[in-house]
Amino acid sequence: MTKQELFEQIKKKESFLCVGLDTDPNKIPAHLLYEEDPIFTFNKEIIDATADLCVAYKPNTAFYESLGIKGWIALGKTIQYIKTYYPEQFIIADAKRGDIGNTSAMYARTFLDDLNVDAVTVAPYMGEDSVSPFLSYENKWVILLALTSNKGSQDFQLFKNEEGQHLYERVLEKSQDWGNDENMMYVVGATQGKSFEAIRKYVPNHFLLVPGVGAQGGSLQEVCKYGLNTQCGLLVNSSRGIIYADNTIDYAEGARNAAKTLQLQMAKELEAIL
Amino acid sequence: MTKQELFEQIKKKESFLCVGLDTDPNKIPAHLLYEEDPIFTFNKEIIDATADLCVAYKPNTAFYESLGIKGWIALGKTIQYIKTYYPEQFIIADAKRGDIGNTSAMYARTFLDDLNVDAVTVAPYMGEDSVSPFLSYENKWVILLALTSNKGSQDFQLFKNEEGQHLYERVLEKSQDWGNDENMMYVVGATQGKSFEAIRKYVPNHFLLVPGVGAQGGSLQEVCKYGLNTQCGLLVNSSRGIIYADNTIDYAEGARNAAKTLQLQMAKELEAIL
Numbered sequence: 001m002t003k004q005e006l007f008e009q010i011k012k013k014e015s016f017l018c019v020g021l022d023t024d025p026n027k028i029p030a031h032l033l034y035e036e037d038p039i040f041t042f043n044k045e046i047i048d049a050t051a052d053l054c055v056a057y058k059p060n061t062a063f064y065e066s067l068g069i070k071g072w073i074a075l076g077k078t079i080q081y082i083k084t085y086y087p088e089q090f091i092i093a094d095a096k097r098g099d100i101g102n103t104s105a106m107y108a109r110t111f112l113d114d115l116n117v118d119a120v121t122v123a124p125y126m127g128e129d130s131v132s133p134f135l136s137y138e139n140k141w142v143i144l145l146a147l148t149s150n151k152g153s154q155d156f157q158l159f160k161n162e163e164g165q166h167l168y169e170r171v172l173e174k175s176q177d178w179g180n181d182e183n184m185m186y187v188v189g190a191t192q193g194k195s196f197e198a199i200r201k202y203v204p205n206h207f208l209l210v211p212g213v214g215a216q217g218g219s220l221q222e223v224c225k226y227g228l229n230t231q232c233g234l235l236v237n238s239s240r241g242i243i244y245a246d247n248t249i250d251y252a253e254g255a256r257n258a259a260k261t262l263q264l265q266m267a268k269e270l271e272a273i274l
Numbered sequence: 275m276t277k278q279e280l281f282e283q284i285k286k287k288e289s290f291l292c293v294g295l296d297t298d299p300n301k302i303p304a305h306l307l308y309e310e311d312p313i314f315t316f317n318k319e320i321i322d323a324t325a326d327l328c329v330a331y332k333p334n335t336a337f338y339e340s341l342g343i344k345g346w347i348a349l350g351k352t353i354q355y356i357k358t359y360y361p362e363q364f365i366i367a368d369a370k371r372g373d374i375g376n377t378s379a380m381y382a383r384t385f386l387d388d389l390n391v392d393a394v395t396v397a398p399y400m401g402e403d404s405v406s407p408f409l410s411y412e413n414k415w416v417i418l419l420a421l422t423s424n425k426g427s428q429d430f431q432l433f434k435n436e437e438g439q440h441l442y443e444r445v446l447e448k449s450q451d452w453g454n455d456e457n458m459m460y461v462v463g464a465t466q467g468k469s470f471e472a473i474r475k476y477v478p479n480h481f482l483l484v485p486g487v488g489a490q491g492g493s494l495q496e497v498c499k500y501g502l503n504t505q506c507g508l509l510v511n512s513s514r515g516i517i518y519a520d521n522t523i524d525y526a527e528g529a530r531n532a533a534k535t536l537q538l539q540m541a542k543e544l545e546a547i548l
Binding site for chain 1: 334400419422429434444445
């Protein structure tokens with residue numbers, strides 16, 4: 001998917017919501033466990049209930065990998081389901097991969113070619129040759145970790161050089177040599193508040209993938225105040241806050257209501273740029 | 275496996291060799307492709323031919339993941355085979371994972387519990403809560419990326435703060451708060467030569483996992499000169515240099531010969547400490 005196509009979807013749906021499919025058999029409603037593939041059944045219902053309210057889905061691979069073969073089958077079916085019934089959705093494999101060049105190339109093929117998602121999250125620690133293999137696929141995206149939403153983001157991402165530049169700023173700056181705002185986005189946690197101002201100085205035109213609204217405590221208003229650009233430039237993710245909003249047989253409706261609440265706030269924020 | 279048990283194996287075999295099982299269907303001898311599970315068959319033959327010469331095996335998950343379900347089955351069978359027939363071997367899942375706390379916990383369970391390997395490689399970019407879930411398993415190990423063997427290691431790992439400390443040194447220092455030399459190792463590329471001196475100042479007693487000997491051009495002698503400690507403290511990995519040493523029907527013998535060459539050099543290096 002191109003940047004322009006993504007922006008068109010955002011305008012059409014008045015939403016820049018990404019729904020995180022962090023599906024855990026211990027957290028889904030118990031009646032689903034009698035299904036042949038509980039994870040896929042849950043995802044399918046969540047997707048059907050939210051697809052008109054969001055522009056992206058983001059399965060985190062850890063949740064599927066932890067179920068072994070069954071999990072990988074459920075992930076494949078989920079991606080195929082979205083691609084078949086909601087081809088306008090941007091699909092992100094939240095895999096946080098990254099290895100030496102020839103090995104990153106294998107991960108790139110797995111996710112961007114075989115699973116055929118639109119984007120993969122990548123950890124920058126190993127530098128250019130760990131990232132660039134993901135950039136060789138047309139109309140596909142790398143989403144590079146920059147300033148994440150968790151407490152541990154302070155440990156190394158805020159490491160500062162003698163000019164006062166943080167490591168995450170160096171990542172934003174250096175990676176401009178590898179890709180551009182048509183094939184690269186950055187992960188910036190919603191919990192990072194005013195840091196969005198510093199980030200927009202480095203990447204004024206890039207999309208940012210913003211986790212951490214909801215369960216992790218980030219504020220949508222603050223993210224928009226400092227992060228919104230003229231082409232929106234934000235994909236705000238909520239996982240647990242949507243998919244586990246209701247734990248009864250009505251979970252899909254609960255997810256829809258939670259997504260709708262965020263979409264309405266987003267529509268309001270988008271008025272500033274549309 | 276405990277540190278002492280690993281050291282006992284090193285002394286017994288006069289080897290600190292780790293064989294990297296980066297098994298690629300495009301690189302294994304063509305006659306194997308007629309087998310029901312070519313990847314597992316190849317691994318099994320390589321393992322049988324090298325197990326008395328090495329103390330560890332390191333499958334890189336990218337190679338298995340890229341084959342989809344079949345790849346995960348081959349990985350599971352390979353690990354089970356080593357655990358059944360060579361239980362004294364230290365098994366490393368080279369996965370380079372790392373995510374926010376609750377998600378890293380899922381990866382930890384996948385690798386350390388379900389697949390039941392001894393160690394997982396982890397990327398440090400997201401800090402403490404991305405690493406610590408892996409440290410809660412008894413007699414299991416985190417192998418944290420510090421200074422990797424690839425060209426991209428220069429991009430961020432050498433980022434330097436105002437006191438002249440590099441990011442990789444900060445990783446070595448900070449992570450001492452999370453684990454110790456009984457549950458944590460570090461990845462340091464064989465191509466990093468004299469940096470081993472600086473690294474040993476931070477982690478004199480830890481084991482280092484050292485890739486990059488062979489195909490990537492690192493020197494075993496140099497690694498030992500600066501990296502060896504009184505309990506060896508090194509696991510030196512070779513992947514392509516061993517498993518693809520011979521591409522004919524005699525590939526297992528070729529792998530054995532390549533492993534033997536390294537083991538003999540290692541026996542000589544170990545004389546300095548044994």
